[in-house]
Amino acid sequence: QVQLVQSGAEVKKPGSWVRVSCRVSGGPFSETVSWVRQAPGQGLEWVGRIIPIPGITNYAQKFQGRVTISADTATGTAYLDVASLTSDDTAMYFCARDNPTGSYVWGQGTLVTVSS
Amino acid sequence: SYELTQPPSLSVSPGQTARISCSGDVLSNRYAYWYQQRPGQAPVLLIYKDTLRPSGIPGRFSGSNSGTTVTLTIAEVQADDEADYYCQSVDNSLSYAVVFGGGTTLTVL
Numbered sequence: 464q465v466q467l468v469q470s471g472a473e474v475k476k477p478g479s480w481v482r483v484s485c486r487v488s489g490g491p492f493s494e495t496v497s498w499v500r501q502a503p504g505q506g507l508e509w510v511g512r513i514i515p516i517p518g519i520t521n522y523a524q525k526f527q528g529r530v531t532i533s534a535d536t537a538t539g540t541a542y543l544d545v546a547s548l549t550s551d552d553t554a555m556y557f558c559a560r561d562n563p564t565g566s567y568v569w570g571q572g573t574l575v576t577v578s579s
Numbered sequence: 580s581y582e583l584t585q586p587p588s589l590s591v592s593p594g595q596t597a598r599i600s601c602s603g604d605v606l607s608n609r610y611a612y613w614y615q616q617r618p619g620q621a622p623v624l625l626i627y628k629d630t631l632r633p634s635g636i637p638g639r640f641s642g643s644n645s646g647t648t649v650t651l652t653i654a655e656v657q658a659d660d661e662a663d664y665y666c667q668s669v670d671n672s673l674s675y676a677v678v679f680g681g682g683t684t685l686t687v688l
Binding site: 497499506507508509512521523524557559563564565566567569570571572 | 612614616621622623624627628631633663665667674675676677678679680681682
């Protein structure tokens with residue numbers, strides 16, 4: 464059974480950067496991993512995705528240049544780096560495993576709080 | 580930009596049928612997916628490729644497509660169905676960027 468386990472909550476200062484990890488277990492690390500965020504009281508917002516092998520990434524236009532998604536195939540872990548943090552980046556960040564049926568497994572979420 | 584439009588809220592009584600719509604031009608040639616999100620939890624996939632149900636999802640949940648509008652139907656609504664529901668698709672660009680609807684909060688009276 465595929466499971467996604469994310470790293471713990473983070474508190475960051477404005478202007479800094481954050482890394483959120485997502486470890487995939489119980490299945491091959493070849494399917495797409497997407498990142499989705501949800502600001503407090505708001506809807507879901509797609510950030511981007513990675514196909515771990517061969518490492519192809521796509522990003523939502525609003526995050527281009529500020530977000531980097533990567534993957535370590537040796538450990539089965541995907542990463543989301545967000546730079547130049549502002550209070551607008553305060554959100555729950557989810558990773559999800561994708562296949563043609565959709566985002567069928569989700570991580571538990573990682574709360575990132577940006578505050579001075 | 581590619582947008583998906585959902586009603587912000589819907590209220591139904593237990594045992595009734597809830598229908599949640601999602602409209603957008605991309606839906607005329609892209610599949611839609613539906614997710615349920617209960618408070619404090621991660622989303623759960625309910626419907627994929629417009630009408631198909633993953634294993635483990637009750638038959639009370641169904642999806643339909645009529646051109647640029649897709650609909651999630653929840654029959655015999657239960658108190659446990661109270662949640663936020665999101666439609667999702669991809670845009671028409673080569674990158675297949677994912678688009679979410681704004682979400683619909685279902686209240687069971």
